[in-house]
Amino acid sequence: MNVLVVLIPVSLVLGGLGLIAFVWTLRHDQFSDPEGDAARILLDEDERP
Amino acid sequence: MSVLARDGADAGAQVTKREAQARVVMLSVPQLHCAGCIGKVERALRAEPGIEEARVNLTLKRVTAQTDLAAAALVEVLARAGFEAHPLDMGIVGKDSDPVGRDLAVRMGVAGFAMMNVMLLSVAVWSGAGGVTREMFHLISAAIALPVVGYSAQPFFRSAWSALRGRGLNMDVPISLAIALAAGMSVYEALYGGRHVYFDAALSLTFFLLIGRYLDHRTRAAARSAARELAALESQVAQRMEDGQAVEVALNALRVGDEVLVPTGTRVPVDGRLLSVQAVTDRSFLTGESRAVTSAREAQMRAGEINLGAPFVLCSTAVGEDSSLRRVARLVEAAEAARNSYTGLADRAAQIYAPVVHLLALAAFVGWVSATGDVRHAVNVAIAVLIITCPCALGLAVPAVSTAAIGRLFSMGVLVKSGTALERLASVHHVVFDKTGTLTLPEIGSGLGRLDGAARGVAVALAQQSHHPVARAVAAQLAGTQPAEIDAVEDLAGLGVQARWNGQRVQLGRADWVGGTGVGLSLRVGDAVFALDQDERLRPGAGAAVAGLARQGMTVSLLSGDRAGPVRAVARDLGITEAEAGLSGEEKHARILAHPGPVAMVGDGLNDTAALAAAAASIAPSSALDASRNAADVLLLREGLDALPAVFEIARRARAISMQNFAIAAAYNLIAVPIALAGFATPLIAALAMSASSLTVLLNAVRVGRIRQRPAVVARADLGRVAAGQVMEGQAG
Numbered sequence: 001m002n003v004l005v006v007l008i009p010v011s012l013v014l015g016g017l018g019l020i021a022f023v024w025t026l027r028h029d030q031f032s033d034p035e036g037d038a039a040r041i042l043l044d045e046d047e048r049p
Numbered sequence: 050m051s052v053l054a055r056d057g058a059d060a061g062a063q064v065t066k067r068e069a070q071a072r073v074v075m076l077s078v079p080q081l082h083c084a085g086c087i088g089k090v091e092r093a094l095r096a097e098p099g100i101e102e103a104r105v106n107l108t109l110k111r112v113t114a115q116t117d118l119a120a121a122a123l124v125e126v127l128a129r130a131g132f133e134a135h136p137l138d139m140g141i142v143g144k145d146s147d148p149v150g151r152d153l154a155v156r157m158g159v160a161g162f163a164m165m166n167v168m169l170l171s172v173a174v175w176s177g178a179g180g181v182t183r184e185m186f187h188l189i190s191a192a193i194a195l196p197v198v199g200y201s202a203q204p205f206f207r208s209a210w211s212a213l214r215g216r217g218l219n220m221d222v223p224i225s226l227a228i229a230l231a232a233g234m235s236v237y238e239a240l241y242g243g244r245h246v247y248f249d250a251a252l253s254l255t256f257f258l259l260i261g262r263y264l265d266h267r268t269r270a271a272a273r274s275a276a277r278e279l280a281a282l283e284s285q286v287a288q289r290m291e292d293g294q295a296v297e298v299a300l301n302a303l304r305v306g307d308e309v310l311v312p313t314g315t316r317v318p319v320d321g322r323l324l325s326v327q328a329v330t331d332r333s334f335l336t337g338e339s340r341a342v343t344s345a346r347e348a349q350m351r352a353g354e355i356n357l358g359a360p361f362v363l364c365s366t367a368v369g370e371d372s373s374l375r376r377v378a379r380l381v382e383a384a385e386a387a388r389n390s391y392t393g394l395a396d397r398a399a400q401i402y403a404p405v406v407h408l409l410a411l412a413a414f415v416g417w418v419s420a421t422g423d424v425r426h427a428v429n430v431a432i433a434v435l436i437i438t439c440p441c442a443l444g445l446a447v448p449a450v451s452t453a454a455i456g457r458l459f460s461m462g463v464l465v466k467s468g469t470a471l472e473r474l475a476s477v478h479h480v481v482f483d484k485t486g487t488l489t490l491p492e493i494g495s496g497l498g499r500l501d502g503a504a505r506g507v508a509v510a511l512a513q514q515s516h517h518p519v520a521r522a523v524a525a526q527l528a529g530t531q532p533a534e535i536d537a538v539e540d541l542a543g544l545g546v547q548a549r550w551n552g553q554r555v556q557l558g559r560a561d562w563v564g565g566t567g568v569g570l571s572l573r574v575g576d577a578v579f580a581l582d583q584d585e586r587l588r589p590g591a592g593a594a595v596a597g598l599a600r601q602g603m604t605v606s607l608l609s610g611d612r613a614g615p616v617r618a619v620a621r622d623l624g625i626t627e628a629e630a631g632l633s634g635e636e637k638h639a640r641i642l643a644h645p646g647p648v649a650m651v652g653d654g655l656n657d658t659a660a661l662a663a664a665a666a667s668i669a670p671s672s673a674l675d676a677s678r679n680a681a682d683v684l685l686l687r688e689g690l691d692a693l694p695a696v697f698e699i700a701r702r703a704r705a706i707s708m709q710n711f712a713i714a715a716a717y718n719l720i721a722v723p724i725a726l727a728g729f730a731t732p733l734i735a736a737l738a739m740s741a742s743s744l745t746v747l748l749n750a751v752r753v754g755r756i757r758q759r760p761a762v763v764a765r766a767d768l769g770r771v772a773a774g775q776v777m778e779g780q781a782g
Contacts, residue, residue, distance in 0.1 A: 004182075008189065012166060019162040026154055036107030039084035 073113060074120045076134045077671070078127065079462040079686040081110045086132070093130035094123065110459075110686075133688060135671045150266055156201040157259040163197035164252040168736075171249045175733050187239035187246050194248040198232045202255045204262060220399035220444060223406045227435040228254055234432045245429070250436050250735045257743045258444045265448035287318040290362060300368075307365045317354045321363035322347060328361040329559065330354040353655055393469045394707055395447040402443065410434045413726050426728070433730040437721045442742040446710035449750035454703040457754035462687035463696055470682030472707075473666040474700035476647045480598055481640075481660070483652030484609035484619055487670060488690075489585040504574050506533035508581075511546045511557035511572075514538045520546065520557065523570070523581070550574070585615070587622065588670070590689030595623045597694030608637050610656050632656075638663050651693070653677050668696070699753065706753050710746045717742040 025031065078090060087105045094103035094114055100123070103114040112134070114123060120136035127134040170186040178186060202225070209225035212218060228251050235246040288295040290308040303309065303319055311317050317330070328344045332354050344350065350363050410431045417427035455465045465471060482488050500508060510532035512524040535548040535555065545558010553575035556563045563571040563578060570581040598605050606627035609616045613630040620628035632640070634656035641648055647665030650657065654677060661667035661680040669681035670690075683696060721738040724730055 008170075011169060012193075015162050015166050019158055022158040022162075023155055026151055026158070033106040033108045036087060036105060039087060039107055042084035043088050 072117060073115055074118075074123055074136065076112045076114070076120065076123055076127065076136055077110060077464075077686050078105075078112055078132050078134045079110055080132050081105060081107055089130055090127065090132060093126055097123075097126050100126075135686060150263065153204065153259060153263045153266055156204070157256065157263055159197055160201040160252060160256040160259055163193050163201075164249065164256045167193055167249045167252055171732065171736070175731075184239070184242055187235075187243075187248075190246065190248040191236055191239045194232060194252055195236065198228060198251055198255060201259060202228050205255075205258065218400060218403045219396060220403065223403045223435070223438075224254070224258060224444065226407075227251075227432075227438075230432045231436050234428065238429075245732050247432070247436055247732050247735065250732055250739065253736060253739055254436070254441055257441045257739070261445040261448045264445075264452040267452065288312065303365055303368050305365055305368060308362055309365055310360060310362050311356045312360045315356055317350050317352055317356065317363070319363075319365040320352050320367040321350050321365040323350055323361060323363050325359075325361035325363075328359075329357045331357050393447065394472055394704070395443070398443060398446075398711060406435065406438045409438065409722065409726075416726075417728065430725065430728045430730075433728075433735065434722065434725045436735050437725045437730060437738055438718055441739050442714035442717065442746045443711065445743055445746050445750075446714060447707050449747050450703050450707045450710065450753055453750050453753045454699050458692075458696060458699055461692045461695060462685065463692050464684040464686055466682050466684070470666055471700045471703050473647065473682070474649060474697055475704040477603070477649040477666055477697070478646060479604045479606070479644065480649045480651060480697075481644075481664070482595075482605065482607050482625070483637075483650075483654060483657045483660075484607060484616055485585065485611055486653040487651055487657075488588055488591045488607070488619055488623065490588050490688075491585055500572070500579060503533065504572065504577075504579060505530050507535070507550055507555050507574050508557060508572050509533075510535045510550075511538075511548060511555060514548070515540050515546045515557075523557070587619070588688065588690055590691035590693075592623055594690035594693040595625060598697065599624070601694060601697060603697065608632055608640055608660070610634075610637075610654075634659050649697075668693070703753050706749060710749055713745050713749065714742055 030037075078086075080086065081090065087107060090105050090112060091103050094100050094112065097118075099118045100114055100116040103112055105112050112123075112127075116123065124134045124136060167190045170190050174183050174186055205221045205225045205228065208219065209221035212222055231247040231251040231254070235248050235251065237243070238246050239248075287298060287300050287303055288310040289298045289303065290296075290310055295310045300318055308324065309319060309321060311328075323344055323346055326346055328348070328350065330342055330344065330350070332342050332351075342354075349366075413434045414427050414431035417430050418424060421427070451471055454471055458465055485491075505527055509524055509527040509530045512520040512527070513532060514520075514535075533550055535550045538546065538548040540546050545556055545562055547554065547556040547558070549555070554573065555575070556571075556573040558571070563573045572579045572581055595605055604627070605625050606629075607616065607620050607625050608629050610632055611630060616628050616630035620626070629640070637652075637657060638659040641650060641660045641663045649666045649668065650661050650664035651668045652658075652661055653670050657669075658677045658680050661669065661677055666683070667681040668683040668685065669677045670685045670688075685692060717738055721730075721734065724734060
């Protein structure tokens with residue numbers, strides 16, 4: 001059962017990293033235009049002025 | 050800034066920062082649907098001098114531009130690129146950044162993180178971990194859950210507290226009680242080595258309910274009061290005549306008896322008596338009259354009319370609070386207050402649900418104490434009852450459905466401003482239309498089609514010489530016609546343009562000046578005079594909309610401020626049997642109030658604003674006046690009215706599915722509550738019941754977007770064309 005001493009902090013840290021990533025995406029408006037971001041990859045950059 | 054950097058991951062943040070400096074114009078472009086559209090719109094706007102930056106938001110079908118140009122100029126640029134666009138009032142649609150929504154999302158993320166971690170530990174306990182391991186897991190769970198509940202569940206605690214302080218009950222009271230008691234009891238059990246702790250239940254309750262709260266917030270964020278915006282419509286400065294000179298003064302400096310100059314193309318700032326010999330004004334927003342109105346000296350002019358003719362002078366008779374514009378604003382305010390007292394489905398459910406849940410928990414406690422005398426066990430059972438009955442699914446039942454319905458309507462070009470608007474739309478069986486600007490659109494110079502080639506050439510040549518909006522509309526309509534060669538051009542303000550063509554006198558302007566009959570636009574070529582009356586045509590999709598509503602078994606009527614002739618013609622063309630003409634804004638308001646049963650009002654003018662606010666639900670085209678758009682629950686972003694029947698259909702479907710969701714939630718409770726009352730509830734059963742009911746409700750909500758699209762009976766363009774011809778006949782007769 002000693003493995004728990006390692007595994008529980010590991011699971012908490014990993015979850016915490018996910019939470020930090022989520023808060024970062026929120027603060028940087030990553031969810032303001034999901035459809036547009038999906039479509040923009042199809043745009044041809046060369047055409048831009 | 051380079052193009053590549055602009056498209057980088059943090060583009061959104063940079064745009065937001067720069068908005069503080071440059072002026073930001075937001076346009077709604079309902080036709081946007083693919084990557085190609087994004088490219089075309091952004092290229093078209095960036096190519097325009099004076100536009101610093103343009104970025105499309107495809108999800109919201111919106112363009113944000115930083116520019117010094119007016120919104121109307123941007124609309125023109127997009128029209129050339131082939132996109133219908135409407136300037137957005139930043140106030141209505143809400144600011145780009147949404148601090149409350151972001152706050153809820155962060156709380157949701159934190160709750161989700163904690164829920165998953167605690168769930169991992171709980172699964173170990175449920176699958177048989179015992180002794181010291183179980184106790185340690187419980188303590189770790191407590192360490193995670195307590196701060197998270199304290200942070201994430203704050204919105205519920207605050208709302209419940211304010212409801213209790215107001216001696217009321219809302220859905221948040223049982224929610225807060227369940228979350229707080231579940232966490233509190235679990236701490237006690239964890240410290241004293243109890244078997245069951247409910248930390249995961251407290252957290253998943255918080256998480257699921259925050260999803261509902263977030264969805265609810267998103268649909269509400271757009272709603273705003275109409276009355277505040279109405280004041281912005283009034284021009285803030287006026288030209289006062291002092292010793293024969295026009296001096297610009299602030300509107301609130303005007304007194305009764307002041308002489309006020311009204312320049313061409315501006316709004317009349319105050320109510321007053323006309324001192325000039327004659328005035329031509331557009332009253333369509335005030336009264337719904339489609340034609341320009343000619344007033345003679347001593348006539349009463351009202352604030353809000355637009356001067357179409359020569360500048361005129363009036364003597365003010367009412368200022369500020371007494372003016373007709375303010376009276377409408379007060380009517381709207383009163384009606385809004387009445388409508389805000391509408392209680393949504395979710396709140397009504399809560400009013401029944403909350404007392405039942407609390408009584409049930411109390412009965413469980415009293416029952417177990419009197420039966421066994423074991424207070425700790427009785428408390429556990431009572432809290433288990435509270436947790437299991439906690440309206441997790443109820444909290445999601447309505448917001449999930451309205452979000453799906455509003456999203457579906459948005460993809461059809463319909464902007465719904467509040468979630469309760471859908472419920473009110475669903476209750477309506479009678480739809481009242483305004484005519485001018487709603488069912489019909491103004492068509493300037495509709496007689497142009499009857500002109501021969503030479504006269505058309507003259508008309509376009511004359512029209513190009515003037516900057517008057519009517520002249521520009523004529524020029525736009527005749528685009529492509531070779532202009533005739535004219536000379537000795539004179540642009541006479543308030544009258545029209547005159548010139549010489551082949552030695553003949555040619556004029557384009559007001560009928561009485563040109564020498565024609567009526568008050569509309571006329572063209573003179575030598576001795577011949579052509580009436581180019583200002584006319585109206587049916588809005589595209591008007592026929593399909595009325596027919597579609599009738600098919601749904603709804604009654605339709607027409608209340609217009611226009612004269613009886615055109616009103617009858619439009620009513621006949623659309624098959625509306627109930628039509629009233631010549632109504633003032635107050636009369637429309639009274640008709641709506643007097644109608645038995647809930648009414649939906651569709652209108653755009655200032656004379657509709659009070660009626661829009663008084664109706665159970667209201668819809669305005671995006672071309673409507675600011676005040677009407679604010680008073681309306683629903684905005685039609687596209688020019689056509691085709692989507693109108695679908696609005697009602699989706700609203701009714703949304704209500705039906707909300708009721709189904711309540712039924713699903715109740716069914717889960719019917720199974721789970723007896724188990725909890727009998728004392729057999731475990732955290733595992735609570736977690737299963739809660740997650741299963743929440744997910745079923747969410748999945749059921751998605752079904753609201755699936756409605757059958759019925760094909761229109763008649764091709765839209767044809768219907769508009771035919772009906773427009775009949776309207777003209779109606780006016781002639």
